[in-house]
Amino acid sequence: xxxxxxxRRRRSYGEPDGKTVVSAVAGDKKSLLSILxxxxxxxxxxxxxxxxxxxxxxxxxxxxxLRDELFQKLIDATLMFRTR
Numbered sequence: 001x002x003x004x005x006x007x008r009r010r011r012s013y014g015e016p017d018g019k020t021v022v023s024a025v026a027g028d029k030k031s032l033l034s035i036l037x038x039x040x041x042x043x044x045x046x047x048x049x050x051x052x053x054x055x056x057x058x059x060x061x062x063x064x065x066l067r068d069e070l071f072q073k074l075i076d077a078t079l080m081f082r083t084r
Contacts, residue, residue: 025081035078036071043070 016038023031047067050060 021078021081024078027079032075032078036074039074043067043074046070 016035020031020034024035044062044067047063047070048060049063049066050058052058
């Protein structure tokens with residue numbers, strides 16, 4: 001994905017505001033849930049596994065365990081983030 005595409009997507013989806021991020025880093029549950037909600041669609045798309053069968057038909061399924069692991073990694077990374 002190009003940088004130009006990333007900028008376009010960022011503009012269309014927005015970004016979590018600074019106050020929310022700082023509050024989440026400090027451990028505020030409401031702010032952390034807000035960040036998780038913001039990334040929910042992205043994590044869902046990463047958790048969808050696509051497979052092409054021998055007959056050429058593509059099937060996809062949702063891996064809930066992968067989704068949960070990605071959410072947990074996001075929570076851990078958010079709480080370990082250092083703000084000035």
